[in-house]
Amino acid sequence: MSDHLNSAATEDVASSAREASAPPRDGKPSTILLNDADDVLIALRRISPGEIVSEGVVAIDPIPAGHKIARRPIDAGAVVRRYNSVIGVASAPIARGGHIHVQNLAMSTFAQGHTFGEDIRPTPVASVQRTFDGYVRADGRVATRNYIGILTSVNCSATTARMIADHFKGRLSDYPNIDGVVALTHKGGCGLDARIEGIEALRRCIAGYAAHPNFAKVLMIGLGCEVTNLDGVLGGSAGDALVIQQSGGTAATVRAGIERIEASLERANNVQRTPVPASELKVALQCGGSDGYSGVSANAALGAAVDLIVAHGGTAILSETTECYGAEHLLTRRAVRRDVGEKLIARVKWWEQFAASHGMEINNNPSPGNKAGGLTNIIEKSLGAMAKGGTTNLVEVYDYAERVTEKGLVFMDAPAFDPVGATAQVAGGANVLCFTTGRGSAFGCKPTPSLKLASNTPLYQRMPDDMDVNCGTLLDGTETIEEAGARIFDLILATASGTKTASERLGYGEEEFSPWDKGIML
Known part of the structure; x- marks a missing residue:
């Protein structure tokens, strides 16, 4: 895989996801196409061999929900695109209508072509400034819990x-x-x-x-x-x-x-809650137990909410360095300064060296649950994970658990294991946490309230006591990404004002405190 292939994708993933219109409101298609340049369709439900899934495409294999279907014949050695970005190389010939997954899609070593700042744009400013009811400490710090x-x-x-x-x-x-x-x-x-x-x-x-x-x-x-x-x-x-x-x-x-x-x-x-501007929000972004829908629905909807947070002067903390691997170029393009982008690349290179020193490769992610949900390799997972960061500029990169002081979208270096990453974000000052999942992760993070966003409706219905938001509405065709993002933003404000989350009602949040020891013990 050459370095120009992924960098040739001129849209970032969040924008690509926004262009992936939901199924028609008056029908329920079996697949969704994220970008006209893609080689794959995404199954919206389980598909049987012989089903017509799109014009000219008939499934020739059983396709689990959330998994990929070949839109066209793909030769062995040819690249495969999703989100208009390369997600791997065909390790065997793939017929139109065939199931694309670990059996025929491989990662290949590549050097990413990084550019800095070419996609920066003016930060939007909300026309009406929203507020939430928070606790203002004597030194001016704003709390969402007590x-x-x-x-x-x-x-x-x-x-x-x-x-x-x-x-x-x-x-x-x-x-x-x-x-x-x-x-x-x-x-x-x-x-x-x-x-x-x-x-x-x-x-x-x-x-x-x-x-x-x-x-x-x-x-x-x-x-x-x-x-x-x-x-x-x-x-x-x-x-x-x-x-x-x-x-x-x-x-x-x-x-x-x-x-x-x-x-x-x-x-x-x-103490008493008093109205404070939404600019006092510091929202941690996490995803765990992802599936093939996460980047399309929950992460994309959260990205739309992040754009609203930034437009109100607040802060969003993207993290999980090992889940931006292969997609970090989408963030360096949005870096407000070259040194900000270079900090991110330096952390990625550190991870490559750290993994190698322990006899591993950084691309050994995704987890078995991710793969069962349709994510084949780390690049595909990373491209979907990037959607959580919305479309605004990247203003700073922080070390693990470093105090976050900048406003806007920032990045914090951390592993992709949720408790370890979320612990760092809360240590950095996050006063609300948004956690997307397609498989059904159970999580909380005291003292910060954690909102759980389900990527699909069956998950939301199967685990109603654990999930706060159903983002399957995007797949069901009942809501747009912008509508879902606005709904999530409203819920973030309500949560910051004291509304209890599902994980708080269940009592999660004490056992999940998990500082990263970096694996060395003498």
């Missing part, structure tokens, strides 16, 4: 932290403005040289959560001899600390922790 947090510097103090948090379960009825007392624990914090990247990433996560506006108070619990000692971690946040080895042991630390939190309840409860 938790008390218990954080740990090391796994050795995790049980103590949970004991303290468990004490307050069912005991906050007199404090209706407090969303809960939560212990966010982890498995690391020691056994590592203090200078390596994994420890620095953990420190950034702890510091970011300690400073998060969605916490009215933070109590840190340490052991006393760990690498991630508490010196300097809390910074100027509203936290304090207890060290087990200095507080008389576990039971004494639990008693002291309960006392400190009880002393803070009245003050933490003494």
